[in-house]
Amino acid sequence: MWALGRIVTRLGAAVLVSAAPASAWADGCSVDDVWNAIESTASAITSDACAAACADTAGAGCTAAAEITAGLGVAAASQGQGAVDGFCSQVNNAQTAVGDVGALQSWANAAGMSLDLVSALGSIGDPLSIVQCSCSLEQGVNQLGGDTLSCLQDALCDLQEGLGLGACGCQPPTPVAANCTPPPDCVINNTDPGCENAIYGAQSNPPGQIVKQLSNGTMVIDVTDGWDGKSYWCSPDRYCFCPSPMKLAAVPNAYMNGGTPSNGYVIYYCQCPNLGPGQTTHAAAASGPLAEVCLCDSTGLAAVPPVKSPYNPDGSICPIPLTGIPCPSGKVNVGGKCVAACTSKSQVMTPGGTCCDPTQVTSCGTCCPPGTVPNLTLGTCGPNETTQ
Numbered sequence: 360m361w362a363l364g365r366i367v368t369r370l371g372a373a374v375l376v377s378a379a380p381a382s383a384w385a386d387g388c389s390v391d392d393v394w395n396a397i398e399s400t401a402s403a404i405t406s407d408a409c410a411a412a413c414a415d416t417a418g419a420g421c422t423a424a425a426e427i428t429a430g431l432g433v434a435a436a437s438q439g440q441g442a443v444d445g446f447c448s449q450v451n452n453a454q455t456a457v458g459d460v461g462a463l464q465s466w467a468n469a470a471g472m473s474l475d476l477v478s479a480l481g482s483i484g485d486p487l488s489i490v491q492c493s494c495s496l497e498q499g500v501n502q503l504g505g506d507t508l509s510c511l512q513d514a515l516c517d518l519q520e521g522l523g524l525g526a527c528g529c530q531p532p533t534p535v536a537a538n539c540t541p542p543p544d545c546v547i548n549n550t551d552p553g554c555e556n557a558i559y560g561a562q563s564n565p566p567g568q569i570v571k572q573l574s575n576g577t578m579v580i581d582v583t584d585g586w587d588g589k590s591y592w593c594s595p596d597r598y599c600f601c602p603s604p605m606k607l608a609a610v611p612n613a614y615m616n617g618g619t620p621s622n623g624y625v626i627y628y629c630q631c632p633n634l635g636p637g638q639t640t641h642a643a644a645a646s647g648p649l650a651e652v653c654l655c656d657s658t659g660l661a662a663v664p665p666v667k668s669p670y671n672p673d674g675s676i677c678p679i680p681l682t683g684i685p686c687p688s689g690k691v692n693v694g695g696k697c698v699a700a701c702t703s704k705s706q707v708m709t710p711g712g713t714c715c716d717p718t719q720v721t722s723c724g725t726c727c728p729p730g731t732v733p734n735l736t737l738g739t740c741g742p743n744e745t746t747q
Contacts, residue, residue: 540650
């Protein structure tokens with residue numbers, strides 16, 4: 360049994376903004392306000408801080424961000440979200456010069472949080488961006504304000520009534536965050552750890568899930584009633600957000616389908632896109648908050664929404680930075696490839712990525728092998744006549 364009083368189809372959401380009754384909007388609450396608030400809050404997930412963190416030290420920044428995000432979640436559960444918000448406020452207002460590990464640790468200690476930032480961050484180059492990324496993930500779309508969530512619930516009921524399907528049969532609590540980056544094995548066994556807060560769907564009319572495409576991602580809301588083993592109850596709706604360029608996928612759920620995909624049971628996942636050569640990506644983690652950060656296979660940097668700009672004229676999700684592809688420590692970018700840096704200060708790097716004695720480089724940029732010398736006129740290598 361679906362919560363008919365709380366269902367709104369994608370078509371209804373698109374056409375009823377002006378036709379729905381005004382009860383929920385009498386106090387200034389509207390569907391557009393809800394989506395705008397969600398977009399504004401969720402944009403933290405694709406912040407520059409997370410891009411910088413995941414690019415740092417060949418991905419070590421991503422690992423540290425995941426560890427700190429988990430620690431912030433534990434602190435919020437044990438000491439209240441206010442302690443985390445206070446710490447993150449200091450972090451987000453910090454200047455790079457004062458964002459050292461010692462200062463960050465002292466702020467965490469002052470907030471009463473048991474976070475070992477010194478161990479998590481170690482000698483990683485940009486600790487401030489990593490902690491800012493962790494804060495944005497912990498405070499992202501999962502921390503939408505109560506007013507926004509109440510507005511969302513009222514708007515869903517009003518849109519349902521406007522569709523002519525009757526008023527809400529019950530007034531459920533405000534929506535709660537679900538998990539659309541659960542472990543991959545949840546498609547096989549829903550009882551595995553980490554699968555309990557995923558969004559599962561089934562064929563039904565009206566549908567049990569609302570999917571809303573926003574300008575910077577996709578929202579899915581589960582509006583089915585709860586079931587306690589004996590009867591249905593008016594449970595809170597659950598939602599999650601896939602930030603662009605991630606895609607929302609309804610993956611067949613083998614566990615619930617019992618080996619028969621036509622049964623139509625699915626589990627919703629936010630997935631990193633693969634759009635062809637130069638635009639393939641992978642998630643920074645298998646599950647959890649950092650699974651919502653897509654890293655480009657071609658650059659190692661975080662993927663971006665496919666929006667054209669002077670710096671990204673093709674609207675690629677994996678644009679090549681103006682400064683070239685970043686390389687790990689000990690290597691440099693030459694012609695779009697990472698090659699070993701020259702170990703001797705007496706050598707120079709040729710355009711082809713070869714370390715060479717400056718006196719052995721031709722006018723065309725090649726390095727002459729031993730026994731030959733540059734021909735300054737032809738730009739080629741010729742025999743060393745002084746040794747003959």
